[in-house]
Amino acid sequence: MGFVALEGVGKVFQGRTGSWEAVRDFTISLEEGEFFCLLGTSGCGKTTVLNMLAGFEAPTSGRILLDGKPVTGPGADRGVVFQGHDSLYDWLTALDNIGFGLRLRGLPRSERRATAERFLKMVGLTGQGAKHPSELSGGMKQRIQIARALANDPRILLMDEPFGALDAMTRAVLQAELSRIWAETKKTVLFITHDIEEACALATRVGVMKRGPGGTLKAVVPVDLPFPRERTSDGFMRVFREVHALIHEEIHGGH
Template sequence: MSLPAQQNTIHIEALRKSYNEQASGDVRYIIKDVNLVIKGGEFFILLGPSGCGKSTLLNIIAGFVSKSGGHLRIDDVEVKEPGKDRAVVFQQADSSLFPWLTVRENVEFGLRMKKTPKPERRRISDSFIGLVGLTGHENKFPKELSGGMKQRVQLARVLAGDPAILLMDEPFGALDAMTRRTMQKELIRIWRETNKTVIFVTHDIQEALLLGQRIGIMSVGPSSNITDIYDNPLSFPRDEASPEFGELYNQIQSHFAR
Protein backbone atom coordinates (compact mmCIF):
# COMPACT_ATOMS: atom_id res chain seq x y z
CA MET A 1 0.00 0.00 0.00
CA SER A 2 1.15 3.59 -0.60
CA LEU A 3 2.12 5.71 2.34
CA PRO A 4 -0.12 8.69 3.09
CA ALA A 5 0.41 11.59 0.71
CA GLN A 6 1.82 13.92 3.35
CA GLN A 7 4.85 11.64 3.64
CA ASN A 8 7.54 11.17 1.01
CA THR A 9 8.42 14.84 0.91
CA ILE A 10 11.59 15.39 -1.11
CA HIS A 11 14.01 17.96 0.30
CA ILE A 12 16.82 19.16 -1.96
CA GLU A 13 19.37 21.59 -0.52
CA ALA A 14 22.36 23.19 -2.24
CA LEU A 15 22.60 20.16 -4.51
CA ARG A 16 25.37 20.08 -7.08
CA LYS A 17 26.74 17.65 -9.59
CA SER A 18 29.89 17.51 -11.66
CA TYR A 19 30.84 14.59 -13.88
CA ASN A 20 34.51 15.65 -13.94
CA GLU A 21 35.35 16.07 -10.26
CA GLN A 22 38.38 13.83 -10.56
CA ALA A 23 39.81 15.74 -13.52
CA SER A 24 42.58 18.25 -13.01
CA GLY A 25 41.72 21.91 -13.66
CA ASP A 26 38.32 23.55 -13.22
CA VAL A 27 35.43 21.47 -12.00
CA ARG A 28 32.44 21.94 -14.32
CA TYR A 29 29.15 21.74 -12.49
CA ILE A 30 26.15 20.59 -14.52
CA ILE A 31 23.78 21.62 -11.74
CA LYS A 32 24.69 23.81 -8.78
CA ASP A 33 22.86 25.27 -5.78
CA VAL A 34 19.60 23.47 -6.48
CA ASN A 35 17.11 24.04 -3.65
CA LEU A 36 13.67 22.52 -3.82
CA VAL A 37 10.97 20.91 -1.69
CA ILE A 38 8.45 18.62 -3.37
CA LYS A 39 5.52 17.57 -1.22
CA GLY A 40 4.15 14.02 -1.10
CA GLY A 41 1.37 13.56 -3.66
CA GLU A 42 2.46 16.58 -5.71
CA PHE A 43 2.76 16.60 -9.52
CA PHE A 44 5.95 18.59 -10.10
CA ILE A 45 7.43 19.49 -13.48
CA LEU A 46 11.10 20.05 -14.23
CA LEU A 47 11.14 22.24 -17.33
CA GLY A 48 14.27 23.46 -19.05
CA PRO A 49 16.26 23.60 -22.26
CA SER A 50 18.03 20.58 -23.67
CA GLY A 51 21.22 19.71 -21.81
CA CYS A 52 20.53 21.86 -18.73
CA GLY A 53 20.65 18.87 -16.37
CA LYS A 54 17.02 17.77 -15.92
CA SER A 55 17.83 14.06 -16.34
CA THR A 56 20.88 14.45 -14.11
CA LEU A 57 18.73 15.86 -11.32
CA LEU A 58 16.07 13.16 -11.83
CA ASN A 59 18.72 10.42 -11.78
CA ILE A 60 20.18 11.79 -8.55
CA ILE A 61 16.71 11.66 -6.98
CA ALA A 62 16.36 8.10 -8.32
CA GLY A 63 19.68 7.22 -6.67
CA PHE A 64 21.22 6.15 -10.01
CA VAL A 65 23.71 9.04 -10.08
CA SER A 66 25.68 10.25 -7.06
CA LYS A 67 25.58 13.91 -6.09
CA SER A 68 28.80 15.92 -5.73
CA GLY A 69 27.54 17.97 -2.80
CA GLY A 70 24.51 19.24 -0.94
CA HIS A 71 21.64 17.22 0.47
CA LEU A 72 18.84 15.12 -0.87
CA ARG A 73 16.43 13.73 1.70
CA ILE A 74 13.13 11.94 1.47
CA ASP A 75 11.42 12.88 4.72
CA ASP A 76 14.33 12.53 7.16
CA VAL A 77 16.42 10.03 5.26
CA GLU A 78 19.40 11.04 3.09
CA VAL A 79 19.13 9.39 -0.36
CA LYS A 80 22.27 7.65 -1.52
CA GLU A 81 21.01 4.78 -3.64
CA PRO A 82 17.92 3.53 -5.47
CA GLY A 83 15.04 2.40 -3.28
CA LYS A 84 11.65 0.79 -3.76
CA ASP A 85 9.98 4.04 -2.77
CA ARG A 86 11.09 5.45 -6.18
CA ALA A 87 10.76 4.23 -9.77
CA VAL A 88 11.72 5.76 -13.10
CA VAL A 89 9.67 5.78 -16.31
CA PHE A 90 12.02 6.31 -19.26
CA GLN A 91 11.33 7.81 -22.67
CA GLN A 92 12.21 4.60 -24.51
CA ALA A 93 9.80 1.91 -23.32
CA ASP A 94 11.53 -0.55 -25.68
CA SER A 95 14.72 -0.56 -23.68
CA SER A 96 12.91 -1.15 -20.40
CA LEU A 97 10.62 -4.03 -21.50
CA PHE A 98 11.73 -7.63 -21.93
CA PRO A 99 10.87 -8.55 -25.54
CA TRP A 100 10.57 -12.27 -24.73
CA LEU A 101 7.93 -11.68 -22.02
CA THR A 102 4.24 -10.96 -22.57
CA VAL A 103 2.50 -7.83 -21.28
CA ARG A 104 1.39 -9.68 -18.15
CA GLU A 105 4.83 -11.22 -17.57
CA ASN A 106 6.51 -7.83 -18.00
CA VAL A 107 4.12 -6.23 -15.50
CA GLU A 108 4.62 -9.09 -13.03
CA PHE A 109 8.41 -9.22 -13.41
CA GLY A 110 9.29 -7.25 -10.27
CA LEU A 111 6.65 -9.11 -8.27
CA ARG A 112 8.18 -12.46 -9.34
CA MET A 113 11.59 -11.23 -8.20
CA LYS A 114 10.04 -10.37 -4.83
CA LYS A 115 8.50 -13.86 -4.76
CA THR A 116 4.97 -12.49 -4.50
CA PRO A 117 2.62 -15.51 -4.57
CA LYS A 118 1.03 -16.17 -7.96
CA PRO A 119 -2.61 -15.32 -7.08
CA GLU A 120 -1.46 -12.01 -5.58
CA ARG A 121 0.71 -11.30 -8.66
CA ARG A 122 -2.27 -11.96 -10.86
CA ARG A 123 -4.52 -9.67 -8.84
CA ILE A 124 -1.97 -6.83 -8.94
CA SER A 125 -1.17 -7.22 -12.65
CA ASP A 126 -4.89 -7.39 -13.54
CA SER A 127 -5.46 -4.20 -11.60
CA PHE A 128 -2.63 -2.18 -13.19
CA ILE A 129 -3.12 -3.58 -16.70
CA GLY A 130 -6.72 -2.38 -16.29
CA LEU A 131 -5.63 0.99 -14.90
CA VAL A 132 -3.46 1.72 -17.96
CA GLY A 133 -6.17 0.50 -20.36
CA LEU A 134 -4.52 -2.69 -21.62
CA THR A 135 -7.10 -5.28 -20.56
CA GLY A 136 -7.39 -7.82 -23.38
CA HIS A 137 -3.73 -7.41 -24.41
CA GLU A 138 -2.21 -9.41 -21.53
CA ASN A 139 -0.78 -12.18 -23.73
CA LYS A 140 0.80 -9.98 -26.39
CA PHE A 141 4.55 -9.47 -26.72
CA PRO A 142 6.11 -5.98 -26.92
CA LYS A 143 6.73 -6.30 -30.67
CA GLU A 144 2.96 -6.66 -31.17
CA LEU A 145 2.25 -3.32 -29.42
CA SER A 146 2.24 0.31 -30.57
CA GLY A 147 4.60 2.85 -28.99
CA GLY A 148 1.83 4.17 -26.75
CA MET A 149 0.85 0.66 -25.63
CA LYS A 150 4.49 -0.15 -24.76
CA GLN A 151 4.67 3.00 -22.68
CA ARG A 152 1.48 1.89 -20.89
CA VAL A 153 3.12 -1.47 -20.11
CA GLN A 154 6.16 0.31 -18.70
CA LEU A 155 3.89 2.46 -16.55
CA ALA A 156 1.88 -0.57 -15.35
CA ARG A 157 5.08 -2.39 -14.43
CA VAL A 158 6.38 0.56 -12.48
CA LEU A 159 3.02 1.03 -10.71
CA ALA A 160 2.86 -2.68 -9.82
CA GLY A 161 5.93 -2.12 -7.62
CA ASP A 162 3.88 0.51 -5.72
CA PRO A 163 6.55 3.22 -5.49
CA ALA A 164 5.45 6.35 -3.64
CA ILE A 165 7.45 8.52 -6.05
CA LEU A 166 7.28 8.30 -9.85
CA LEU A 167 10.20 9.86 -11.70
CA MET A 168 9.28 10.37 -15.35
CA ASP A 169 11.97 11.35 -17.86
CA GLU A 170 10.20 12.74 -20.96
CA PRO A 171 8.07 9.57 -21.01
CA PHE A 172 5.92 10.68 -23.94
CA GLY A 173 8.67 12.39 -25.96
CA ALA A 174 8.90 9.58 -28.52
CA LEU A 175 5.14 9.30 -29.13
CA ASP A 176 3.11 10.88 -31.92
CA ALA A 177 1.07 13.95 -30.97
CA MET A 178 -2.30 12.19 -30.64
CA THR A 179 -0.99 9.28 -28.57
CA ARG A 180 0.95 11.71 -26.44
CA ARG A 181 -2.19 13.70 -25.67
CA THR A 182 -4.09 10.53 -24.72
CA MET A 183 -1.24 9.39 -22.47
CA GLN A 184 -1.08 12.78 -20.76
CA LYS A 185 -4.80 12.54 -19.92
CA GLU A 186 -4.38 8.96 -18.71
CA LEU A 187 -1.42 9.90 -16.53
CA ILE A 188 -3.44 12.61 -14.80
CA ARG A 189 -6.25 10.12 -14.17
CA ILE A 190 -3.77 7.55 -12.77
CA TRP A 191 -2.00 10.14 -10.63
CA ARG A 192 -5.33 11.24 -9.14
CA GLU A 193 -6.37 7.63 -8.49
CA THR A 194 -3.07 6.51 -6.95
CA ASN A 195 -1.98 9.66 -5.11
CA LYS A 196 1.68 9.21 -6.12
CA THR A 197 4.26 11.96 -6.04
CA VAL A 198 5.27 12.62 -9.66
CA ILE A 199 8.36 14.43 -10.89
CA PHE A 200 8.02 14.82 -14.63
CA VAL A 201 10.80 16.06 -16.89
CA THR A 202 9.95 17.84 -20.12
CA HIS A 203 11.19 20.65 -22.34
CA ASP A 204 7.68 21.23 -23.70
CA ILE A 205 5.86 24.20 -22.09
CA GLN A 206 2.44 22.97 -23.22
CA GLU A 207 3.01 19.52 -21.68
CA ALA A 208 4.25 21.15 -18.48
CA LEU A 209 1.07 23.23 -18.26
CA LEU A 210 -1.26 20.34 -19.07
CA LEU A 211 0.17 18.20 -16.27
CA GLY A 212 1.92 20.04 -13.48
CA GLN A 213 0.69 21.62 -10.26
CA ARG A 214 4.03 23.41 -10.01
CA ILE A 215 6.59 23.98 -12.73
CA GLY A 216 10.24 24.41 -11.80
CA ILE A 217 12.23 26.21 -14.46
CA MET A 218 15.86 25.20 -14.85
CA SER A 219 18.33 27.68 -16.24
CA VAL A 220 20.66 27.03 -19.15
CA GLY A 221 23.76 25.18 -17.96
CA PRO A 222 26.45 24.82 -16.89
CA SER A 223 25.79 25.38 -13.17
CA SER A 224 22.08 25.17 -13.88
CA ASN A 225 19.62 25.54 -11.03
CA ILE A 226 15.92 26.12 -10.52
CA THR A 227 15.48 29.81 -11.07
CA ASP A 228 11.70 30.10 -10.80
CA ILE A 229 8.71 28.03 -9.80
CA TYR A 230 5.30 28.69 -11.36
CA ASP A 231 2.09 27.51 -9.68
CA ASN A 232 -0.49 26.12 -12.03
CA PRO A 233 -3.86 26.33 -10.26
CA LEU A 234 -5.95 25.35 -13.32
CA SER A 235 -8.33 22.46 -12.61
CA PHE A 236 -8.23 19.16 -14.51
CA PRO A 237 -8.96 18.40 -17.28
CA ARG A 238 -7.11 21.46 -18.52
CA ASP A 239 -8.27 23.30 -21.57
CA GLU A 240 -5.40 24.44 -23.79
CA ALA A 241 -7.76 26.83 -25.58
CA SER A 242 -8.74 28.72 -22.41
CA PRO A 243 -7.45 32.29 -21.86
CA GLU A 244 -6.01 31.26 -18.45
CA PHE A 245 -3.96 28.49 -20.07
CA GLY A 246 -2.74 30.91 -22.73
CA GLU A 247 -1.76 33.46 -20.11
CA LEU A 248 0.36 30.95 -18.18
CA TYR A 249 1.88 29.73 -21.45
CA ASN A 250 2.91 33.27 -22.38
CA GLN A 251 4.38 33.92 -18.92
CA ILE A 252 6.59 30.85 -19.12
CA GLN A 253 7.51 31.40 -22.74
CA SER A 254 8.56 34.98 -22.02
CA HIS A 255 10.68 33.60 -19.16
CA PHE A 256 12.75 31.69 -21.73
CA ALA A 257 12.88 34.67 -24.09
CA ARG A 258 14.55 36.83 -21.41
Protein backbone atom coordinates in the same frame (compact mmCIF):
# COMPACT_ATOMS: atom_id res chain seq x y z
CA MET B 1 10.43 20.03 5.28
CA GLY B 2 8.68 18.60 2.22
CA PHE B 3 8.16 15.00 1.29
CA VAL B 4 11.07 15.22 -1.13
CA ALA B 5 13.85 17.70 -0.50
CA LEU B 6 16.80 18.58 -2.69
CA GLU B 7 19.06 20.92 -0.77
CA GLY B 8 21.82 22.74 -2.63
CA VAL B 9 22.34 19.74 -4.88
CA GLY B 10 25.17 19.86 -7.39
CA LYS B 11 26.72 17.41 -9.82
CA VAL B 12 30.11 17.66 -11.45
CA PHE B 13 30.96 14.88 -13.89
CA GLN B 14 34.59 13.91 -14.26
CA GLY B 15 35.40 12.98 -17.84
CA ARG B 16 38.54 12.16 -19.77
CA THR B 17 38.67 15.69 -21.14
CA GLY B 18 38.01 17.39 -17.81
CA SER B 19 35.08 18.06 -15.56
CA TRP B 20 31.58 19.26 -16.41
CA GLU B 21 29.28 20.95 -13.95
CA ALA B 22 25.87 19.62 -14.96
CA VAL B 23 23.85 20.85 -11.96
CA ARG B 24 24.56 23.62 -9.46
CA ASP B 25 22.90 24.49 -6.18
CA PHE B 26 19.54 22.92 -7.01
CA THR B 27 17.02 23.35 -4.20
CA ILE B 28 13.38 22.27 -4.22
CA SER B 29 10.89 20.80 -1.81
CA LEU B 30 8.01 18.66 -3.09
CA GLU B 31 4.78 18.05 -1.22
CA GLU B 32 3.29 14.59 -1.07
CA GLY B 33 0.72 14.13 -3.83
CA GLU B 34 1.87 16.99 -6.04
CA PHE B 35 2.63 16.73 -9.74
CA PHE B 36 5.84 18.68 -10.26
CA CYS B 37 7.02 19.26 -13.82
CA LEU B 38 10.65 20.13 -14.32
CA LEU B 39 10.99 22.02 -17.57
CA GLY B 40 14.17 23.04 -19.32
CA THR B 41 16.07 23.18 -22.57
CA SER B 42 18.11 20.23 -23.79
CA GLY B 43 21.27 19.65 -21.75
CA CYS B 44 20.29 21.88 -18.81
CA GLY B 45 20.59 19.00 -16.33
CA LYS B 46 17.04 17.63 -16.02
CA THR B 47 17.98 13.96 -16.36
CA THR B 48 20.89 14.45 -13.98
CA VAL B 49 18.50 15.80 -11.31
CA LEU B 50 16.14 12.85 -11.83
CA ASN B 51 18.99 10.33 -11.79
CA MET B 52 20.23 11.69 -8.48
CA LEU B 53 16.76 11.46 -6.91
CA ALA B 54 16.39 7.96 -8.38
CA GLY B 55 19.71 7.06 -6.76
CA PHE B 56 21.42 6.20 -10.08
CA GLU B 57 23.94 9.02 -9.60
CA ALA B 58 25.33 10.51 -6.40
CA PRO B 59 25.36 14.29 -5.99
CA THR B 60 28.80 15.86 -5.66
CA SER B 61 27.37 18.51 -3.32
CA GLY B 62 24.24 19.08 -1.26
CA ARG B 63 21.83 16.39 -0.17
CA ILE B 64 18.60 14.66 -1.19
CA LEU B 65 15.98 13.50 1.31
CA LEU B 66 12.93 11.34 0.74
CA ASP B 67 10.50 11.53 3.63
CA GLY B 68 13.34 12.83 5.79
CA LYS B 69 15.79 10.04 4.91
CA PRO B 70 18.88 10.57 2.73
CA VAL B 71 18.79 8.91 -0.72
CA THR B 72 21.83 6.65 -1.01
CA GLY B 73 20.88 4.47 -4.00
CA PRO B 74 17.95 3.16 -6.03
CA GLY B 75 14.95 1.79 -4.16
CA ALA B 76 11.44 0.41 -4.66
CA ASP B 77 10.05 3.57 -3.08
CA ARG B 78 10.86 5.36 -6.37
CA GLY B 79 9.35 4.17 -9.66
CA VAL B 80 11.12 5.36 -12.81
CA VAL B 81 9.64 5.76 -16.29
CA PHE B 82 12.11 6.45 -19.08
CA GLN B 83 11.67 8.15 -22.45
CA GLY B 84 12.71 5.13 -24.49
CA HIS B 85 10.95 1.83 -24.08
CA ASP B 86 14.07 -0.32 -24.30
CA SER B 87 13.83 -0.60 -20.53
CA LEU B 88 11.02 -3.15 -20.99
CA TYR B 89 12.11 -6.78 -21.08
CA ASP B 90 11.64 -8.08 -24.63
CA TRP B 91 11.43 -11.70 -23.54
CA LEU B 92 8.58 -11.09 -21.09
CA THR B 93 4.92 -10.48 -21.91
CA ALA B 94 3.38 -7.10 -21.09
CA LEU B 95 1.77 -8.64 -18.00
CA ASP B 96 5.03 -10.20 -16.81
CA ASN B 97 6.83 -6.90 -17.38
CA ILE B 98 4.31 -5.22 -15.09
CA GLY B 99 4.68 -7.97 -12.50
CA PHE B 100 8.48 -8.15 -12.66
CA GLY B 101 9.15 -6.11 -9.52
CA LEU B 102 6.57 -8.14 -7.61
CA ARG B 103 8.37 -11.33 -8.63
CA LEU B 104 11.65 -9.90 -7.32
CA ARG B 105 9.87 -9.26 -4.03
CA GLY B 106 8.79 -12.90 -3.91
CA LEU B 107 5.04 -12.43 -4.21
CA PRO B 108 3.11 -15.58 -5.13
CA ARG B 109 2.13 -16.01 -8.76
CA SER B 110 -1.60 -15.56 -8.29
CA GLU B 111 -1.14 -12.31 -6.39
CA ARG B 112 1.37 -11.02 -8.96
CA ARG B 113 -1.07 -11.76 -11.72
CA ALA B 114 -3.99 -10.06 -10.03
CA THR B 115 -1.94 -6.92 -9.32
CA ALA B 116 -0.48 -6.83 -12.84
CA GLU B 117 -3.98 -7.22 -14.34
CA ARG B 118 -5.23 -4.35 -12.19
CA PHE B 119 -2.52 -2.00 -13.45
CA LEU B 120 -2.89 -3.24 -17.02
CA LYS B 121 -6.51 -2.15 -16.75
CA MET B 122 -5.55 1.16 -15.17
CA VAL B 123 -3.42 2.06 -18.20
CA GLY B 124 -6.20 1.01 -20.59
CA LEU B 125 -4.65 -2.19 -21.95
CA THR B 126 -7.00 -4.87 -20.68
CA GLY B 127 -6.74 -7.92 -22.94
CA GLN B 128 -3.26 -6.98 -24.27
CA GLY B 129 -1.26 -8.56 -21.46
CA ALA B 130 -0.07 -11.61 -23.43
CA LYS B 131 1.73 -9.49 -26.05
CA HIS B 132 5.47 -8.96 -26.00
CA PRO B 133 6.98 -5.45 -26.22
CA SER B 134 7.85 -5.97 -29.91
CA GLU B 135 4.13 -6.42 -30.59
CA LEU B 136 3.15 -3.13 -28.93
CA SER B 137 3.07 0.44 -30.29
CA GLY B 138 5.27 3.15 -28.74
CA GLY B 139 2.31 4.53 -26.79
CA MET B 140 1.36 1.09 -25.50
CA LYS B 141 4.92 0.46 -24.35
CA GLN B 142 4.90 3.70 -22.38
CA ARG B 143 1.61 2.62 -20.80
CA ILE B 144 3.26 -0.66 -19.78
CA GLN B 145 6.21 1.24 -18.28
CA ILE B 146 3.81 3.37 -16.23
CA ALA B 147 1.89 0.26 -15.10
CA ARG B 148 5.15 -1.49 -14.19
CA ALA B 149 6.28 1.47 -12.08
CA LEU B 150 2.91 1.76 -10.32
CA ALA B 151 2.61 -1.97 -9.65
CA ASN B 152 5.46 -1.69 -7.14
CA ASP B 153 3.45 0.94 -5.26
CA PRO B 154 6.30 3.50 -5.14
CA ARG B 155 6.03 6.63 -2.99
CA ILE B 156 7.05 8.77 -5.94
CA LEU B 157 6.95 8.36 -9.69
CA LEU B 158 9.97 9.76 -11.56
CA MET B 159 9.26 10.30 -15.26
CA ASP B 160 11.97 11.42 -17.70
CA GLU B 161 10.31 12.78 -20.85
CA PRO B 162 8.12 9.66 -21.02
CA PHE B 163 6.10 10.91 -23.99
CA GLY B 164 8.95 12.64 -25.83
CA ALA B 165 9.22 10.04 -28.58
CA LEU B 166 5.48 9.78 -29.31
CA ASP B 167 3.51 11.50 -32.05
CA ALA B 168 1.48 14.55 -30.99
CA MET B 169 -1.90 12.81 -30.87
CA THR B 170 -0.70 9.79 -28.91
CA ARG B 171 1.10 12.17 -26.58
CA ALA B 172 -2.08 14.15 -25.88
CA VAL B 173 -3.99 10.92 -25.13
CA LEU B 174 -1.29 9.66 -22.76
CA GLN B 175 -1.10 13.03 -21.00
CA ALA B 176 -4.83 12.84 -20.29
CA GLU B 177 -4.50 9.24 -19.10
CA LEU B 178 -1.59 10.06 -16.82
CA SER B 179 -3.50 12.97 -15.34
CA ARG B 180 -6.42 10.65 -14.55
CA ILE B 181 -4.11 7.98 -13.07
CA TRP B 182 -2.41 10.60 -10.92
CA ALA B 183 -5.79 11.79 -9.58
CA GLU B 184 -6.80 8.17 -8.95
CA THR B 185 -3.60 7.01 -7.21
CA LYS B 186 -2.65 10.33 -5.52
CA LYS B 187 1.02 9.55 -6.20
CA THR B 188 3.68 12.21 -5.97
CA VAL B 189 5.12 12.74 -9.46
CA LEU B 190 8.30 14.37 -10.72
CA PHE B 191 7.83 14.70 -14.46
CA ILE B 192 10.56 15.97 -16.74
CA THR B 193 9.81 17.57 -20.06
CA HIS B 194 11.04 20.19 -22.51
CA ASP B 195 7.48 20.79 -23.75
CA ILE B 196 5.87 23.90 -22.24
CA GLU B 197 2.31 22.88 -23.10
CA GLU B 198 2.81 19.42 -21.62
CA ALA B 199 4.11 20.94 -18.38
CA CYS B 200 1.20 23.39 -18.13
CA ALA B 201 -1.34 20.63 -18.87
CA LEU B 202 -0.09 18.24 -16.19
CA ALA B 203 1.58 20.10 -13.36
CA THR B 204 0.47 21.49 -10.06
CA ARG B 205 3.76 23.42 -10.23
CA VAL B 206 6.23 23.95 -13.05
CA GLY B 207 9.90 24.33 -12.18
CA VAL B 208 11.82 26.09 -14.93
CA MET B 209 15.53 25.36 -15.20
CA LYS B 210 18.30 27.68 -16.23
CA ARG B 211 20.54 26.35 -18.97
CA GLY B 212 23.93 24.89 -18.15
CA PRO B 213 26.71 24.62 -17.34
CA GLY B 214 25.61 24.63 -13.75
CA GLY B 215 21.94 24.12 -14.59
CA THR B 216 19.74 25.13 -11.71
CA LEU B 217 16.17 25.98 -10.81
CA LYS B 218 15.33 29.43 -12.08
CA ALA B 219 11.67 29.83 -11.14
CA VAL B 220 8.69 27.85 -9.92
CA VAL B 221 5.29 28.65 -11.40
CA PRO B 222 2.19 27.34 -9.61
CA VAL B 223 -0.57 26.17 -11.94
CA ASP B 224 -3.83 26.73 -10.08
CA LEU B 225 -6.14 25.43 -12.80
CA PRO B 226 -8.70 22.63 -12.50
CA PHE B 227 -8.26 19.21 -14.13
CA PRO B 228 -8.82 18.23 -16.86
CA ARG B 229 -7.04 21.28 -18.20
CA GLU B 230 -8.73 23.26 -20.94
CA ARG B 231 -5.84 24.24 -23.18
CA THR B 232 -7.69 27.05 -24.93
CA SER B 233 -8.88 28.68 -21.70
CA ASP B 234 -7.66 32.13 -20.68
CA GLY B 235 -6.17 30.69 -17.49
CA PHE B 236 -4.14 28.12 -19.41
CA MET B 237 -2.90 30.72 -21.89
CA ARG B 238 -1.85 32.99 -19.04
CA VAL B 239 0.25 30.26 -17.37
CA PHE B 240 1.63 29.16 -20.74
CA ARG B 241 2.78 32.70 -21.50
CA GLU B 242 4.42 33.08 -18.10
CA VAL B 243 6.34 29.80 -18.45
CA HIS B 244 7.14 30.54 -22.08
CA ALA B 245 8.72 33.87 -21.17
CA LEU B 246 10.96 32.14 -18.60
CA ILE B 247 12.09 29.47 -21.07
CA HIS B 248 12.45 31.94 -23.93
CA GLU B 249 15.28 33.69 -22.09
CA GLU B 250 17.11 30.37 -21.78
CA ILE B 251 16.78 29.61 -25.48
CA HIS B 252 17.73 33.07 -26.67
CA GLY B 253 20.46 33.82 -24.20
CA GLY B 254 18.92 36.58 -22.06
CA HIS B 255 19.48 36.60 -18.32
